[in-house]
Amino acid sequence: xxxxxxxxxxxxxxxxxxxxxxxxxxxxxxxxxxxxxxxxxxxxxxxxxxxxxxxxxxxxxxxxxxxxxxxxxxxxxxxxxxxxxxxxxxxxxxxxxxxxxxxxxxxxxxxxxxxxxxxxxxxxxxxxxxxxxxxxxxxxxxxxxxxxxxxxxxxxxxxxxxxxxxxxxxxxxxxxxxxxxxxxxxxxxxxxxxxxxxxxxxxxxxxxxxxxxx
Numbered sequence: 001x002x003x004x005x006x007x008x009x010x011x012x013x014x015x016x017x018x019x020x021x022x023x024x025x026x027x028x029x030x031x032x033x034x035x036x037x038x039x040x041x042x043x044x045x046x047x048x049x050x051x052x053x054x055x056x057x058x059x060x061x062x063x064x065x066x067x068x069x070x071x072x073x074x075x076x077x078x079x080x081x082x083x084x085x086x087x088x089x090x091x092x093x094x095x096x097x098x099x100x101x102x103x104x105x106x107x108x109x110x111x112x113x114x115x116x117x118x119x120x121x122x123x124x125x126x127x128x129x130x131x132x133x134x135x136x137x138x139x140x141x142x143x144x145x146x147x148x149x150x151x152x153x154x155x156x157x158x159x160x161x162x163x164x165x166x167x168x169x170x171x172x173x174x175x176x177x178x179x180x181x182x183x184x185x186x187x188x189x190x191x192x193x194x195x196x197x198x199x200x201x202x203x204x205x206x207x208x209x210x211x212x213x214x
Contacts, residue, residue, distance in 0.1 A: 001027065002034050005041075014041040032061035036074050043081060052081045107190040113144035118190050122150040122170045129155055136165045 007022035018041045022065055024034040039054030055078035062071035066193045075094065083091035107118060118139065129151050139147050150170050151159050 002031065005034070005037060009037060009041055010045075014045050017041045017124050029126060030061050030064070032058045032065065032067065032070060032074070035061060036070070036077070039074075039077060039081075043077070043084070048085050052078060052085075055081060067167050105190050106142065111190065113139075113190070115145040116190055117146040118144045119168070120147065120149045122152065123202075126155055133159065133163055133165060136163065 001020050001024035005017045005024060008017035018038055021038040021041065025031050025038070036058035038155070039051045039058060042048070042051035042054060052197035055074050059071050059074040059078065062068070062074055069153070074096070079091055079097075081091075082094055085091075096122050107113070120132075120136075120139070123132075132203050133149070133166050136147065136149060147163050147166065148168050149159060150168050156167050156169050157214060159167045
């Protein structure tokens with residue numbers, strides 16, 4: 001059932017795909033991949049309410065199976081669905097909430113960065129990553145012990161040797177980055193996504209907060 005549904009999905013025959021995927025989840029209600037793909041079918045046909053429900057079911061199945069990478073994909077798809085419905089407040093809240101499910105300690109702008117390693121996760125495409133790179137020097141002024149920027153591979157050279165920003169390449173199983181003279185910086189104490197980092201830096205500069213300085 002699932003494989004047939006997947007074939008119809010790639011042929012853009014979404015109604016036929018949904019019928020097969022309903023058969024898959026009828027036989028196995030815990031089939032997370034079938035729920036997720038059905039959500040993608042409904043999204044493609046504009047049935048966003050149904051897509052939202054399917055992505056939610058997929059997320060819960062993945063969580064029960066401790067499959068956090070696929071759960072993250074389902075949560076992101078659910079957020080995109082809510083955004084497509086025009087509910088930007090809830091959509092962006094869902095989108096940012098996925099970091100909690102990634103089991104990452106997120107920097108919210110209030111924790112001290114002194115002596116800590118901050119990983120700034122990539123968002124969007126190459127243009128977005130270049131745009132947000134302007135905030136790298138500002139993060140350095142907030143007292144972080146080490147700041148790593150996640151970028152796509154085509155930008156790694158530019159960030160490291162033109163902008164002099166230490167990077168990790170998005171998608172690497174074991175990211176390689178400049179360890180510098182201080183040794184191994186593989187451990188990341190806090191994480192923030194690039195667009196959030198920009199907003200947090202902007203707020204702190206506007207309000208003249210100096211919580212990281214003695």
